[in-house]
Amino acid sequence: MSNDTIIDVKSVSKEFGGLRAVSDCSLSVKRGSITGLIGPNGAGKTTLFNLVAGALVPDSGEIIFGGEDIAGLRPHALFAKGILRTFQIAHEFSHMTALENLMVVPSGQPGENLATNWFRPGAVAGIEHDVRIKALDVIEFLKLGHVRDELAGNLSGGQKKLLELGRTMMVDASLVLLDEVAAGVNRTLLKDLAANIVRMNKELGYTFFVIEHDMDLIGELCDPVIVMAEGAVIAEGTMDEIRANPAIVEAYFGTPVEVG
Ligand SMILES: Nc1ncnc2c1ncn2[C@@H]1O[C@H](COP(=O)(O)OP(=O)(O)OP(=O)(O)O)[C@@H](O)[C@H]1O
Ligand SMILES: [Mg+2]
Structure with a gap:
């Protein structure tokens, strides 16, 4: 793992009663990046976040953060290490x-x-x-x-x-996981939200790992973008590179129009 990697997911798997939600998945997030995670419904994105944030324990594999395997640590321990995911404001x-x-x-x-x-x-x-x-x-x-x-x-x-x-x-968060944080937010506030994510990244040095279905937002915000399908990574690149790859677009998003 190079020094500019903040988190390194290595061959992680998680099954739910025989269903492999995350399947031998490997990916890494660069320190200081805003990395996107996209893929069809049920691809395993949220499960992967839950594994990284400690809400779930992987069946196998390693999650390296700060030189240490953090797989299976509880959310409060990861919170103390600066790995945070946002939650809706509780009732x-x-x-x-x-x-x-x-x-x-x-x-x-x-x-x-x-x-x-x-x-x-x-x-x-x-x-x-x-x-x-x-x-x-x-x-x-x-x-x-x-x-x-x-x-x-x-x-x-x-x-x-x-x-x-x-x-x-x-x-003092170092890695913030955002799971569909823009869902249901109107265009104007979405711009504010995106601008704040960029400012927190540029001015305060936060690394973001962002799940989003809004491809425009992902394209604006994220570099690189990681594509997951059926529990594993199938591609990684800039949003433009992913959009330009018809095999990925057609196989996993239906038609190119949906992504573009
Ligand atoms: N706690 C659970 N128990 C059983 N099955 C689960 C559980 N959590 C997720 N799954 C299953 O694991 C698979 C991956 O789900 P996950 O929520 O990770 O997908 P996702 O990529 O986040 O999809 P979406 O884009 O719809 O949010 C799905 O088939 C889902 O039904
Ligand atoms: Mg999800």
């Missing part, structure tokens, strides 16, 4: 404001620890102050200042997506 957070939603992201700071909380309240207050300042920075970065004190449940679908992205900025 129980919808009655908290946008700002508060950022402030409750577990940070691995002593404030989370009950014992420290109990015995050293002064230390926690100091940390909370820092967390609030960080959350305000994130709100500003995402241009969500006008809805800062709005309940998360009242935000629009696209604003919620921005907030989900913002939650990854509250910790």
Whole structure:
């Protein structure tokens, strides 16, 4: 694995009751890239993300991150290492404001620890102050200042997506996995979302691994793009290269028109 590889998936397989969702799959993501992952429904993309983020344990294979095989580590352990996937704002957070939603992201700071909380309240207050300042920075970065004190449940679908992205900025993420984050987001907010992903990549050094069905968005955002089908990688290249390969397009996406 070269130094500029952030994650190296090596011959990973995962079966669900005889169905090989991910089948001897190997791929790597370059540090500092926005890498796309596309493929037909049921190709195994989400399963692969779940394996990388620790929600599932592979049957076989290795997932190398920072020189270590992280396959099978639990999500909180991977979160602490900076591997994050976004989740929809959970129901129980919808009655908290946008700002508060950022402030409750577990940070691995002593404030989370009950014992420290109990015995050293002064230390926690100091940390909370820092967390609030960080959350305000994130709100500003995402241009969500006008809805800062709005309940998360009242935000629009696209604003919620921005907030989900913002939650990854509250910790020192190095690899962020986005699974169809643009689904259901209108064109204008989609542009904001894409612009923020690019800014987080360029200005803050985040690496993104992005599953998307919107080929225009993938083409705009991602280089390279990895194509999965039936649990394994069938191609990798720029979106233009993939679009220009009629065999891939026809075999896995129906007609070239759908991808172009
Ligand atoms: N928990 C599960 N139990 C059983 N089968 C599953 C489970 N999760 C996924 N599968 C199956 O594994 C295969 C791959 O599913 P996966 O969700 O990874 O596909 P995907 O590429 O993300 O598809 P989509 O583009 O539709 O989201 C599918 O056949 C799916 O039905
Ligand atoms: Mg999926």
